[in-house]
Amino acid sequence: MCDAEKSCGIGGVCVLLNGTSDTICVCTDKSWSQSTEWLFFLDDPSLVNTLRCDENETLMKLLYGASCSIGFAGLMLNLVLLRNKGWQTWKRFASTLVGLLTIMLAGSLRVIDINRSYGQDYLFTILVAICGLCGQLASERSWNKFVAYVVKNFPFLETVYNSTRMDVSKRLHWIIRFSAYTSFVVQCILPAYVFQSDIVLRLVYFDLIMNQLVVGLIALGLATYLFHYLEQDICSMLAEEKELVRLDEDVKIKLRRLLPKFRYYKRSLRAQFILSMCTVFPLFIFEYSWSLWKYYIPLIGILGSSLAIIIVSKQIRYAMNKNKKFAKIVTVEQLME
Numbered sequence: 661m662c663d664a665e666k667s668c669g670i671g672g673v674c675v676l677l678n679g680t681s682d683t684i685c686v687c688t689d690k691s692w693s694q695s696t697e698w699l700f701f702l703d704d705p706s707l708v709n710t711l712r713c714d715e716n717e718t719l720m721k722l723l724y725g726a727s728c729s730i731g732f733a734g735l736m737l738n739l740v741l742l743r744n745k746g747w748q749t750w751k752r753f754a755s756t757l758v759g760l761l762t763i764m765l766a767g768s769l770r771v772i773d774i775n776r777s778y779g780q781d782y783l784f785t786i787l788v789a790i791c792g793l794c795g796q797l798a799s800e801r802s803w804n805k806f807v808a809y810v811v812k813n814f815p816f817l818e819t820v821y822n823s824t825r826m827d828v829s830k831r832l833h834w835i836i837r838f839s840a841y842t843s844f845v846v847q848c849i850l851p852a853y854v855f856q857s858d859i860v861l862r863l864v865y866f867d868l869i870m871n872q873l874v875v876g877l878i879a880l881g882l883a884t885y886l887f888h889y890l891e892q893d894i895c896s897m898l899a900e901e902k903e904l905v906r907l908d909e910d911v912k913i914k915l916r917r918l919l920p921k922f923r924y925y926k927r928s929l930r931a932q933f934i935l936s937m938c939t940v941f942p943l944f945i946f947e948y949s950w951s952l953w954k955y956y957i958p959l960i961g962i963l964g965s966s967l968a969i970i971i972v973s974k975q976i977r978y979a980m981n982k983n984k985k986f987a988k989i990v991t992v993e994q995l996m997e
Contacts, residue, residue: 669694669712687713697777698953700850700860714951720958721771727961728767734968735760741972755801759794760968762787763961770958778957779850779860788957789847795964796840800833806925810890813914832882839875843867872940876933883929887922894919 668674671689676682686709687693694708695715702708735757742753750757766787769776776784846867853859894915939956942949 669714672713684709685712691718692716698950700864702855705855712948717774720774723958724767724770727958728764728771730962730965731760731763731767734965735764737969737972741976755794755797756968759791759798760965762791763965766791767961780854782851785851786848789844793840793844796836800836804833832879835875835878839871843871868940872936876936880929880933883925887926891919891922
């Protein structure tokens with residue numbers, strides 16, 4: 661049902677059905693149409709004609725095409741880095757490679773057939789679920805690697821108190837892993853219960869509240885808890901306020917380089933949590949904010965692939981500079997001397 665107060669979307673008008681008092685939305689602009697994607701509160705797909713005109717097929721194909729292209733570029737760059745480091749290190753790249761591959765496959769699938777909707781089409785939904793799983797596992801690995809780097813290279817930071825804080829923060833990877841696997845299971849179940857709103861909404865709400873908001877808040881809290889005290893200790897050491905700690909200049913330089921990494925992690929976790937709040941919280945207030953998620957999925961794919969490209973580009977440049985550092989070009993005359 662629609663009325664004068666309830667908009668029918670872009671290029672949509674509310675009209676009366678012949679001989680009845682029922683109303684439907686009609687899309688007068690042919691570039692816009694109605695879609696049931698992400699509208700899990702619907703009990704019957706035949707109610708599609710009561711929905712707003714909010715799906716632009718050209719825009720959707722453009723976004724998924726961009727997601728596919730950037731995912732392919734990220735995949736190729738990671739393969740170049742893997743070849744440079746040696747194929748035996750493939751386990752370190754597994755989650756990133758599979759994630760980028762599924763972004764590419766999901767994007768190409770929607771470009772070929774735009775009607776493969778999330779939560780309704782098994783293949784597309786599972787590809788999106790795998791992509792999300794790999795992204796979270798990659799972030800878990802990144803966190804573990806960073807904490808291990810701090811512990812290995814700066815053992816003097818592990819005082820009695822900071823050692824306890826390190827142990828608490830290491831548990832973050834279990835929280836991320838729990839979030840990743842529960843979200844994956846929920847997403848795989850969705851197509852089996854499509855248009856059974858009571859079951860589907862409970863599953864989706866659990867996934868969004870538990871895995872997006874609660875887990876994001878816990879991750880931000882644990883990281884802040886660890887970094888706050890480490891930053892304090894490092895600043896004290898650099899200022900030589902601690903009597904029992906005397907550092908040479910090389911260690912001080914390394915510590916100064918470590919501080920921006922702490923800030924980077926905190927900012928990235930804070931940005932991730934704010935993004936989750938902005939995309940998830942409106943779902944509990946505005947009914948049709950659900951329909952925006954059809955655009956969020958390819959945008960998340962574009963963002964994830966772009967971040968992977970930025971990270972791998974830095975690693976490739978580092979590897980090339982490292983090779984140049986130990987390489988020396990000599991002439992034939994020099995060799996003959």
